[in-house]
Amino acid sequence: DAGVIQSPRHEVTEMGQEVTLRCKPISGHNSLFWYRQTMMRGLELLIYFNNNVPIDDSGMPEDRFSAKMPNASFSTLKIQPSEPRDSAVYFCASSLDGPNNQPQHFGDGTRLSIL
Amino acid sequence: KNEVEQSPQNLTAQEGEFITINCSYSVGISALHWLQQHPGGGIVSLFMLSSGKKKHGRLIATINIQEKHSSLHITASHPRDSAVYICAAPKVGGSQGNLIFGKGTKLSVKP
Numbered sequence: 001d002a003g004v005i006q007s008p009r010h011e012v013t014e015m016g017q018e019v020t021l022r023c024k025p026i027s028g029h030n031s032l033f034w035y036r037q038t039m040m041r042g043l044e045l046l047i048y049f050n051n052n053v054p055i056d057d058s059g060m061p062e063d064r065f066s067a068k069m070p071n072a073s074f075s076t077l078k079i080q081p082s083e084p085r086d087s088a089v090y091f092c093a094s095s096l097d098g099p100n101n102q103p104q105h106f107g108d109g110t111r112l113s114i115l
Numbered sequence: 116k117n118e119v120e121q122s123p124q125n126l127t128a129q130e131g132e133f134i135t136i137n138c139s140y141s142v143g144i145s146a147l148h149w150l151q152q153h154p155g156g157g158i159v160s161l162f163m164l165s166s167g168k169k170k171h172g173r174l175i176a177t178i179n180i181q182e183k184h185s186s187l188h189i190t191a192s193h194p195r196d197s198a199v200y201i202c203a204a205p206k207v208g209g210s211q212g213n214l215i216f217g218k219g220t221k222l223s224v225k226p
Contacts, residue, residue, distance in 0.1 A: 043201065043216040056213050091158060099214060100146040100205055106158040 002026070006092050006107035014115050018080040021110045024073055025094030033104060034067055034077050035091040043091075048099060049075065082114045119204050121217035128224050134189035136220045138202035145205055147185050148214065149176050152199040161187070161200075192224045 005024040013019060025032050034046040047057040052069045060067070064083070069075040079086055089109045096102040118141040128134055140147065149161040162169050162176040164185070169176050173192075178185040189196055199219040206213040 042218050043203070045213050048213070058213060089156060093158075100148075100163070103160040103163050104148070105160065106150075108157055111156075 004092055004094050004105050004107035006090075006110050008110060009108065010111045010113075012113045012115065013082060015083055016081045017114075018078065019082045019086075019112060019114075021077040021090050021092075021112070023075045023077070023092030023107060025075070025092070026105055027073065029094035029096055029105070030072070031095045031098050031102075031104075032069060032075050033093040033095075033099065034075070035093065036088045037091060037109075038088045046077070046090075050098065084114045087112055087114050119202060119215045119217040121200075121202055121220050123220060124218065126220055126222045128192050128222070130193055130224055130226050132192050132224075134192050134196070134222065134224075136187045136200050136202075136222070138185045138187070138217055140183050140185075140202075140204045140215075142183075142204075144183075147178055148203040149185070149187050150201040150203065152201060152219070154198065158201075189222075194224045194226050197223050 004026055007022045030051050032049040035043055036046055037043045044059055046059045047067045048055050049069045052072055065079055067077045089111050091106050091109045093104040093106045095104045120139045122137045146163050146165045148163050151159045151161050164176055164178050173190045175188040187200055199221050201217055201219045203214040203216045206215050
């Protein structure tokens, strides 16, 4: 099993630019999660999809953030326009069935730096 | 208010020592998660438990639902156990998808 695959691993861009983070969940998993980790706030859930449908997006900080899951094997998290305070490590995770019925498997994360 | 608190924040141990990390949460939950974050940043789910005790190798997780408390134990600790250990519980009152994370316990095991 390839595990959860995220790309890119690192992204450095200037403020105002559009940033797109990508995630491929483990095949057969029906739940996908996007998390953000910063020194100040630790790990925070941004959005949770179940069967490609957004279930909980209450963690999405503002309208500059958007996430899509067009099919069971791909999701994107987009920031437009990006700001320096968006600098963080963004993790994608997937599970067989929901956030609390099965363990979550994490990708290696994308380290995002907005200059 | 949903809160997840961990202690200690930092822990240094000698190889071979028995380690205990504690997690307290403020509301009733359906399941509690223990995660391990390696120095390189990768996150691994160690346990998800809603009652009793689970064991995997040298790691043991226990939970007391009545006391709203969970512990993660490491027996015969080894330098490779050095990592940040994070507990997380579902946010009650919102969508069940929203997990609340503790601040983490940074463990360093010296040879």
